[in-house]
Amino acid sequence: MLSKILDKISNELNLEDFTRLNLVKRSVPAKELLVDPNKNFRSIYFIEKGVIRKFYISNSGKEHTTTFCFEGGFASPVIDIYLNRNPSFYIEALTDVIIHEFSYDEFKSILNELGLVDKVLSKLFVSLCIEMEEREKMLLTLDAIEKVKWFYSNMPNTVEDIPKNIISTYLDMDPSTFSRALKKLEKWP
Numbered sequence: 001m002l003s004k005i006l007d008k009i010s011n012e013l014n015l016e017d018f019t020r021l022n023l024v025k026r027s028v029p030a031k032e033l034l035v036d037p038n039k040n041f042r043s044i045y046f047i048e049k050g051v052i053r054k055f056y057i058s059n060s061g062k063e064h065t066t067t068f069c070f071e072g073g074f075a076s077p078v079i080d081i082y083l084n085r086n087p088s089f090y091i092e093a094l095t096d097v098i099i100h101e102f103s104y105d106e107f108k109s110i111l112n113e114l115g116l117v118d119k120v121l122s123k124l125f126v127s128l129c130i131e132m133e134e135r136e137k138m139l140l141t142l143d144a145i146e147k148v149k150w151f152y153s154n155m156p157n158t159v160e161d162i163p164k165n166i167i168s169t170y171l172d173m174d175p176s177t178f179s180r181a182l183k184k185l186e187k188w189p
Helices: 001-009 078-082 104-114 117-141 144-154 156-162 163-171 174-183
Strands: 023-026 033-036 042-047 052-057 063-069 090-093 098-104
Touching: 001 117, 042 063, 042 104, 052 163, 063 117, 063 163, 090 098, 098 104, 104 117, 117 144, 163 174
Parallel strands: none
Antiparallel strands: 023 098, 033 090, 042 098, 052 063, 052 090
């Protein structure tokens, strides 16, 4: 599994350099919180199986989903870790998941010894910025039906496992608007 994780991060990483990385495999049931903003957290999750989401809760108590993480992806409050602060959002298992957890600090230390810390972290931050910018553009430029089309065209097949009310928060729509848009698209492939 470590080899698969390293390949996903960068093709410059060798398995031998990371054998001391403590990788902990966990099975997590659906709806369990993996990251809570009230608790210090300095790990990275690699998702072997299942779906995870990142979300915020507004002062009024409304949830706002910002990211879905699927099999073969990573989930972590990496920007908050980098800035040395508690997470600013929640991470929750949407389905039963199998994750592999490893320490950000151990990983960064190994990268530092290899002289790759800046290269790998900049690649990570650029990919996060691209993902955020694409979502922001979608939210600001598309109408309800176009947002739903965008979502189902850009997400993996496992999207079927995500409750519709959570998808609606990701698209910044109330559930009834989302439901109406879905009905209008019933004949859409």
